[in-house]
Amino acid sequence: MNLKTFRKVIRNSVLSDIEYRFDYLVLLLSTVLTLVMEWAVFKHVFEGREVVGGFPKTHAFAFILFGMAIRTTQVLWGNTFEMIDEIRDGTFRRYLLQPIFHPFYFLARSIGSKINSIIAITVICLVYKFALGAPESFLTLSNLIPTLLSFAISCLILWSVYLCIIYISFYLEESHFLIMTVNISIGIFSGTLLPLSWLPPWLKTVLQFTPLPLLGDWPLKTALGLLSYQDFLNQLLLAGGWLVLMNVFISIIYKKGMKRYEAFGG
Numbered sequence: 001m002n003l004k005t006f007r008k009v010i011r012n013s014v015l016s017d018i019e020y021r022f023d024y025l026v027l028l029l030s031t032v033l034t035l036v037m038e039w040a041v042f043k044h045v046f047e048g049r050e051v052v053g054g055f056p057k058t059h060a061f062a063f064i065l066f067g068m069a070i071r072t073t074q075v076l077w078g079n080t081f082e083m084i085d086e087i088r089d090g091t092f093r094r095y096l097l098q099p100i101f102h103p104f105y106f107l108a109r110s111i112g113s114k115i116n117s118i119i120a121i122t123v124i125c126l127v128y129k130f131a132l133g134a135p136e137s138f139l140t141l142s143n144l145i146p147t148l149l150s151f152a153i154s155c156l157i158l159w160s161v162y163l164c165i166i167y168i169s170f171y172l173e174e175s176h177f178l179i180m181t182v183n184i185s186i187g188i189f190s191g192t193l194l195p196l197s198w199l200p201p202w203l204k205t206v207l208q209f210t211p212l213p214l215l216g217d218w219p220l221k222t223a224l225g226l227l228s229y230q231d232f233l234n235q236l237l238l239a240g241g242w243l244v245l246m247n248v249f250i251s252i253i254y255k256k257g258m259k260r261y262e263a264f265g266g
Helices: 002-046 057-074 078-089 102-131 141-168 176-189 201-207 219-225 229-264
Strands: none
Touching: 002 057, 057 078, 057 102, 057 141, 057 176, 057 219, 078 102, 078 141, 078 176, 102 141, 102 229, 141 176, 141 229, 219 229
């Protein structure tokens, strides 16, 4: 390698590293802006009031912070789009030829892609808890394990939904719109953007027949210390039921989808 080539490699590496770091800076900037905008909305709503729709003003910022943390760690755009495209391109077979069980491979990929976010969120929550005047009920020792449990199960439920969408790609020519629908629904109706108690009664009734409250409202209220022990257990049983239902559905469409995939020479 001559000096000119050596210099170009250094330059390209530097530019690549800057671009990589820039993506994180953009993510950080967008997160801060989102936090500021949501806080402005909550501040306006609670102006002159201590409680709105059964939700206390003292927990508003903790709600915004942890709600953003849940949305950040749950949503899987890249992995889901990538695997849908692999079904479309016919490269899905590599999961069959390798000694990898695809659902667990997808889960491992999902966890791996969120490790950095989980570490960052943990640090932010600890700083907020011990240095920035968080409510006393936020992430106490007594609700720490229930919070981690509800958070982990909520992630598993949503990632199961994504896996269903991936397998639905065996049947639908265009399934990307399903991901858009799911992500928009999570953002608006899971209880991480606004408390579910602020929604109209009829809409809250409808949502009870979906897993959406389990994705946000359940872990959020648990972390904030606003959920009783009995209500937590009820939600835990409901979440377990949804997980069983989702995995049964995944198993059925996976087997049928693989037959369809192989029948067309995939």
